[in-house]
Amino acid sequence: MPSSSLTTSQRTVLQGIFPGDDYLDTPEAACIYGTDASRRFSLPWAVVRPRTVDQVRELMAWAHREEVPLFPRARGTNVVGGCVPQGGGVVVSCLAMNRTLEIQEEDFTAEVEPGLITAAFQADLQARGLYYPPDPASVRFSTLGGNVSTCAGGMRALKYGVTRDYVLGIEAVLPGGEMIHTGSRTHKNVVGLDLTRLLVGSAGTLAFFTKLTLKLLPLPPAQATLMAGFKSLADALAAAQAVFQAGIVPVAMELMPVDVLDCVAKIATPPWSDSTKAVLLLKCDGRPEGLREELRLVRLALESKSPQFIEVGRDGDAEERLWEFRRLINPASFRLGKDKISEDVTLPRSKVVEGILGIREIGRSHGLPILTFGHLGDGNIHTNIMFDAELEEQRRHADLARDEVLNLVLRLGGVLSGEHGLGLTKRSYLERQVGPVERGLFALIKRAFDPKGIMNPGKAY
């Protein structure tokens, strides 16, 4: 059984592996490693920061032998408590392993360490005409290791897919210190079982990543953004469907229903009016002529559903101005309540209307504002339940509302999470979506990688 904190001799071992500041255990120093964007907190016994694969191997051998829980961590931007060292143990930060090891331009691949910040990597690629599409909202802060651990999504997933689709291979260390190399630098590989995609999204529960081999694309040279306002939610959703029916998969297709519009209008001056009941925000990319053709077809599709306005941003600044309204949703939502329960349920696209109307009704019945918005294109609807946590009655209603939202989504053939995962805060919902036989397989696979259960215990599944 894990001890309740580190012994003196355990501390000495860790200090030997991680000299100087790379080992921290004062409460003041370790404090910030006890939380993440979920705002849950649990003080770790210690924090270590490996710089080399050998340090990771020594750590994993030691922790396995001593049965000390390890909590892998990057920038802690996840919102479900995936990095919180609940129950106690050692936080392992990958942030000192943050190098781009190689960008193989001719192969359209790159090898990176897990602590590299995704946007920094993307900027480096852009200068070479290369492209790594995944763009979680946290892209400027979060890391490739964290993104792979959570199979991060983002706006561009509609056209380009999620993180999983860009991971060709993983080098990782198992509990016990053995290394594994999964996948390859090649774009095709069907040798053996697909351990690579099993590790993607495994939330730090199976192994500690030390190197990622990523697939790249050529950078699309041109892009543009369209915003269209409609006089009803039904019109907006019909317009979205008309875009798909025209054979177009935009890079991103976001929806902002009326309550979101009203909320954002409290803190900004938007292009929509009071009579606008829903806004679509679309991004397209490609080469100049192809993009022009696509924009023309998108406009035609949108116009077939009588929009109140269409604004087009054709350069970076004009695009950013339109996207800024999307980014303001989360800050603006706090005008409706001091606290927020945020879900990222995902529905089959044909069930999005029913889902949004149903969620709105749930909010009404509990007397709480619930904002629904987000990645309409892939059905990944972000749901903010706003309340005041200091009022017990509101807290109770918020929890009940969440419960009803999740049940509604499952009833409509959706899933509990499209991007965030279950982490710590939603783990108890797992069995609503996943049956006992599948959970049994999760447990056996977990045991195959981590027989003593030391990797990020209490998380995800």
Add this chain to the structure above:
Amino acid sequence: MPSSSLTTSQRTVLQGIFPGDDYLDTPEAACIYGTDASRRFSLPWAVVRPRTVDQVRELMAWAHREEVPLFPRARGTNVVGGCVPQGGGVVVSCLAMNRTLEIQEEDFTAEVEPGLITAAFQADLQARGLYYPPDPASVRFSTLGGNVSTCAGGMRALKYGVTRDYVLGIEAVLPGGEMIHTGSRTHKNVVGLDLTRLLVGSAGTLAFFTKLTLKLLPLPPAQATLMAGFKSLADALAAAQAVFQAGIVPVAMELMPVDVLDCVAKIATPPWSDSTKAVLLLKCDGRPEGLREELRLVRLALESKSPQFIEVGRDGDAEERLWEFRRLINPASFRLGKDKISEDVTLPRSKVVEGILGIREIGRSHGLPILTFGHLGDGNIHTNIMFDAELEEQRRHADLARDEVLNLVLRLGGVLSGEHGLGLTKRSYLERQVGPVERGLFALIKRAFDPKGIMNPGKAY
């Protein structure tokens, strides 16, 4: 331990589950189920053909209890013996489970049974303006279940990815008869470990698929094919690189080096001359204007490397005429030898030249023609070692040559198989590419799904 054939009471049980012709056990009837495109053969004890999920569950419960090996099978188009019932057991054909259960146009998803022929499914989609891109060479004969089992690739993988990228969920039955439902109908889902992609490419070793949920795209309305001839292999490869550097990922990019050209010219009248040393064949698609722009850029890129000719096919017939030369490679290669060892090694794109030249040198040193050709774009180079199996000396050299080819590919950072998998015939090569720790994980995962090892024993890993 498995028995060496079925007992009378076992036969009675199977006949009870599978009435009439859906149970076969005379050698004459069972004979064709003993082989596949590998031409290996082993007579099964019996063949069964489930029509319902309940039959599959009964079968899997019974086989698990009795420890009878099961060999799942679709159309047997794989070339590595993946369907051969080596060691004996019951072949389970999925061909009677061949319905399209639902095409959800608005969701861009479909639910199908595993025995549905891929091209039939694609034709059905095409009529609705929808698209399922994976196109293994066997697409007109092979099934979606077989394609998912092997993670089939194909020409279009360069732009569109492989089968894995289009599988959203799987319903399957485990040994013992329990059912699992992995993934979902949604395009995003990060709940629990990714069992879906673990099942893709698992070669019938983990579970029997009963339903597949597939991701669809809008059908690209226009396409075109370009063929370009060059006076050296180096020029052709430089031209290919110029296409990528222009930011273009074609649907397909195939390479035919000089020995392949000479071979095809023996049975057809091609557009190339004796002085042509390499041919590129490219396919592009999109909307009309975007495609025109792309074709112009592709031409510019190709022309920068002084091609001897460029032919463009802009409609179905003209395209087919160009692709026919590619399809003739395999039949034509038998002009060089009665027998063939066929590999589908895959290299990082930057190593393709070195790989092709090295393989040619291996052929020379063994006095055997070795043709290399295929999916240049993703480095998946098909390699045909031609020989006469009746001559012991040639047989020995062919085996040695294969050995050297595989070692060369691994030395260059490539993998043993990009599309075919290891099946039965290449299983002994697994440990050259995959280390003992990873193989240990394969074994534990296998045991999690199939503790008694009854599913397609002796295959893949």
